[in-house]
Amino acid sequence: MTEDTKPEFAEVTSERSFNRRGFLRNGLTVVGAMTACVGALSPLRELDGDDIPSVEKFLQRHYKEMNGDEMASALDRIRREVKKRWDIDPIVRDVRAKDGVEFVYALNLSRCIGCRKCVHACVEENNQSRSPELQYIRVLEMPRGTTDIEKGNHHYDRPTVPDDDHFYMPIQCHQCADAPCVKVCPVEATWTESDGITVIDYDWCIGCRYCEAACPYWARRFNYTKPEIPAADINPEMSYLSNRPREKGVMEKCTFCLHRTREGKMPACLEVCPTGARKFGNVLDPDSEVSQILKNKRVFVLKEEVGTLPRFFYYFDERYPRSEGTAEATGEAK
């Protein structure tokens, strides 16, 4: 009986059996399998040149480990990449934190009218992807009588703002002092700088999106695909840790426009605000506007219970400013 079945297993009954039929069949199987593998991998032909890291980029070290020369060549590489892709000569710098500075943001909810100018100014300043459009700031339209953000409307669309029955609450990265996103990053691609700004080394991020899951303020954005920006919209003033163009597959976020603010300018969202609802400055300077606000206004932080110690504060104008001394003081503080 075994004789009958032998042909079926002929090529397998000993370790070195090379009869012709078996050889042919094995050969065809191997060729077939190889063809199938190549076929399966064929989409890779469309991989962009930029998607395959150059040796230089592959070996580039973590931001904190790079010495001056290495940083210079990294900045130069970014320049070349921008030139190649958009035919623009950008100014790419590595703007470092200054000593004795800790930035905080304060936002006056009595003044915000929900015009979303900050949202768009931010996109323009920071070279975010336009297609799909990434935005760091989300403005919620809140019904009066609650600060529960789950009741806010993210997609309000009115011919004119503000609406009398609502107030408006812009939310962006809160630059937490005890930032959960920094804690969870497995490769230290994101960290908090000495001036309180949480940054990302876009060349170090592995794209696991753990930080995005960890953030209680939904402040992080991921490049699910290659960011598209028209050449005319590129902001050529770039810095390594903030608004240089990003690649697909990495995380990005608000950096308080560190390339501006570390040199004494105000963030783009503040400059564009038509009502002066946004205040920004150094909290270590007791005379700064933000220090005064923290001292004198009725300030609160969002989701204080998650314990991340935000550097982003909300406040209301007081109806009866304390400086007037009496409860009978009249007139609204404007």
Place this chain on the structure above:
Amino acid sequence: MKEYFRFLWRCFRLSFIGDRRYIAWMTFLSVVALFGLNAYAKQLVFGLATTGLTDQVSWGLYIANFTFLVGMAAAAVMLVIPVYVYRNKELHDLVIFGELLAVASIIMCLLFVVVDMGRVDRMHHMLLRFNFPISMLTWDVIVLNVYLVLNLHICGYLIYCAYMHRKPSKAFYIPFVFLAILWAVSIHTVTAFLYVGLGGRPFWNSAIIAPRFLASAFAAGPAFLILTLIALDRFTAYVVQEKAFLTLRNIVTVAMTINMFLLGCEVFTEFYTDSAHSASARYLFLGLNGYHGLVPWIWSAIGMNTVALVILYLPLTRRRRFMSIACALLIVGIWIEKGMGLIVPAFIPTPLGEIVEYSPSLNETLVSLGIWAFGLLIYTIFIRITVPVLSGRLAVDRLYLRDAVADLPWSAARLSETKGNEGSAS
């Protein structure tokens, strides 16, 4: 050493040999795996935009499968404990099947994590700057890889010893067996902490998640083993003792009961207090503001789990068919509960209260199926090698393939018996 490479070479060749059913099964798995590879190649080109993921729901099917499979891997120890702690020698061989399942599961886990990454080309950054011990993800990387190595060592060593007719030296594997028991608990606990540690996600920020993970793992893993053993018993010459099934069934039943109890605790806490933090649970079980994408999923999972548990408690399960049905229901039920039911709702609504629903894209589904197929492919090969070795038909002094083949129903002897029935089919 030379002998070892010969062993590996024999294993390699053996994995290509079998009857039509075996070849068909392996071809099917390979084809699905290749479709998955193709889908992943597309994902590499176009980015994770090929998935259904968004900034609102940034983890989905991949991480859900990852979580489920960590559980499957951990469950291998539920076989180890009766054998080594309670010295139940009859189940000795089954430990190896359990640990091989762990190996295959961990490989799948690692693949699911890799496909979820936006920049695979930077994987080496893990080695250069490893945020240990602060990031729970680094803990997970360590425990999973060590667990993989532990299990590879234990079953590799035992199988090779059997192949060489050597008596395994206890010092060489017993300590690792006990370490693996502890380690199995650790992989699941650490994976749970990955989620539990996020204060901004109230749905996850609950101490009960880790125990729930363990309970569901200890139900789903042994259930999968039962299915494997039923298949082994049916399709190969390998005889599985009835006692093995009973032990496994008891483990599954107890673990599943605890799992359902813990789920009940969770549901009570979320709904009785009715706090604002229960929005995700509300979305999952009842729907929120007119969105109820996950409601049918979770209720079908609870339905399947309940039916499976009822069947398991009945004497009915002495019959293989009912046992298989119960196990299959239970595996699917737990997959939904832990995957779609645990990962996705934590993102809905977002921390800012926005509701964006998630459903996996076709490409994402293909990648996931591909990984599953690849995992099953590996597991089938492991079993294909282990069965003849354990039954002594493949050994160092045995001329190898004919005898090894004889271990399977498609062996020469059995084939000739069935040939008459099958007629012209060949």
